[in-house]
Amino acid sequence: MTDNYEVRDVIDRETLSTVKSVGDTYKYGFSTDIETEYAPLGLNEDIVKLISKKNNEPMWMLDWRLKAFNRWKKLKQPDWALLKIPEIDFQDQYYYARPANMKEKPKSLDEVDPKLLETYSKLGIPLTEQKKLAGVIEEKHEDKSENRKVAVDAVFDSVSVGTTFKEELKSAGVIFCSISEAIKEYPDLVKKYLGSVVPISDNFFACLNAAVFSDGSFVYIPKGVRCPMELSTYFRINAENTGQFERTLIIADDNSYVSYLEGCTAPQRDESQLHAAVVELVILDDAEIKYSTVQNWFPGDENGVGGIYNFVTKRADCRGRNSKVMWTQVETGSAITWKYPSCVLKGDNSSGEFYSIAITNNMQQADTGTKMIHLGKNTNSRIVSKGISAGKAQNTYRGLVQIGGRSQNSRNFTQCDSLLIGNKCGAHTVPYIEVNNSSARAEHEATTSKVDEDQLFYCMQRGIGEEDAVALIVNGFCKEVLQALPMEFAMEAQKLVAISLEGSVG
């Protein structure tokens, strides 16, 4: 038996005991009592200017935002997804909120409000480097390889509160900082790449983001560098009635590699909150990016009150030859999810992979999937989607595979599996396949199944309680995707799978 195998086994077991120990369904529902400074309610040109000013941005950035804002005013919210979206009043939102004592950005983590740090530690994010190290040792006890470090950027409402391991990364040539900082410190890189993957007017929500994004993360991996540690951003919405619009830009220069993790939570509130993020990945010759997300925004209560509306545009541009991208997402939160992390495979021999687990319970709705746009020769894409519906939830996989006329010998493999728990929920699969080159091959497999009574009985006859049995079966169903995640995230994800399905049987 391999070591990895046994480690997995330990994780699975820990998952079950964690489920038992968690009393509350959404354990990140607390809010932090911290003085918050808001921009005035609503959205107009002055708000855009104010956000730009708060971030001390140069003129070119403000111009970019204003261009986006003027474009956005002419756009309509899309309605093609299989989602029932209550009308969103974009003038009844705050577009900027930051902890009051963050007027001056802290120079080191020592200057960060202890309440913020406390919040992150409550969320299991060891932000300080010391804590991080302690955390790493705890988590890695089964791993025989050398201890891996994870650098963290934490975004609280609209601002980044601190990035760890900055110095160590700098010595490797890696730039990892908040995007507001990058706009000031690395304007050439930002100017060159910002909006080059997701243009300003790409879609309604991306356009809104371009106008009002307040912060986010920026990563640049220089030529030939393998990023010495995993990079991670942690997003937290705390303030009420506030939208979060973060923007992430990652550039992997020639022959470089980075693995990037993203986690999200929000407090439990009756009012719905808007989240419209944009993530742009640029991958040059022979470079590779792995981007993993565990999204656990507040999903609303069992009657569908409250929760985050999650409208996200994520796209990877495989510009270089032999470039590679892998999206892995575990979507358990949000009242509404509208999200299609995509791969544009421009470079010859480039490849894109998409692994997804989307869980909807109670009244949650998700319309999620991917787009694989094959433009270069010999490009490869692979899609593995696992949708799980429980309660009265609706879960849709929507995916596009497009193989262009010049894309010789390109391949796609798509596998979409849906699992239903109970008989009031729904699962839908909407694949679009457009092939314009006769040398291409696209395969699509889809299954729909139910959590089987006989499987449950078998587990229970062996002494496993019903909820644990469901968690076990569902984690088995998701296994291929969970294995695509970095180890720490896989643990977190397995716990989430179990927690988000609590109360779904019986």
Next chain:
Amino acid sequence: MLNIDDLKVSLEEEEKQIIKGLSLSIKPGEVHAIMGPNGSGKSTLSSVLAGKDGYIVDSGTVNFEGSDLLEAEVEERAALGIFMAFQYPIEIPGVGNMNFLRTALNSQRKTRGQEELNAADFLKLVRGIAKDLEISDEMMKRPINVGASGGEKKRNEILQMCLLEPRFVILDETDSGLDVDAMKLVSKGVNNFSSSSRSFLVITHYQRLLNYIVPDFVHIMVDGRIVKTGDKTLALHVEETGYKDFLQLGKGKH
């Protein structure tokens, strides 16, 4: 150990009584075999003892070591020491055997207020049992019963039994789908596991399994009742003449 008193059970979906007044008493260390033609209610009896959904107990009691078994949840019965080897073991894709076994064992230990077994002790224990049953490491790594042959599935059931150490074991048609070699291996596993404090209820259609797992009592079940009880020679009699002699006995009680 187990006392079944005048048990009557119907199917939930249709109003049809399957078990029509069955009484049976099993003492520690005893091996009881229940034989009967198709549709006599043998499998319903094992399902009801294990607590499967879909049945209604119309009347009667089942007492297991002083507690009312019918009141307990399925997993509580398992923790009390009741184990059923399935006629058709269930496949669970993606869930590794090891993970499943460890979760099951520690769930039972927890329910009983015992400490959980650590990874090292657990592995040692499982590997020992697997070796005796000639189950390969490769097999142990696979998802539960997925892609396993009939014989492998049944050996897997016996492995689970040996690991969970129940005190009352129901073998539900364990011989079905087994060739002679596999049956010998499975029987050896069962015989090694038997002791003066453990009891078995062997449900079977054919006598051949009872050559290997020798019963103290043989009961003939017809139309939801036990119509005849004897020793192991009764099984041999059935093998020779079939169930026709007993069908009349079942009808006579209407």
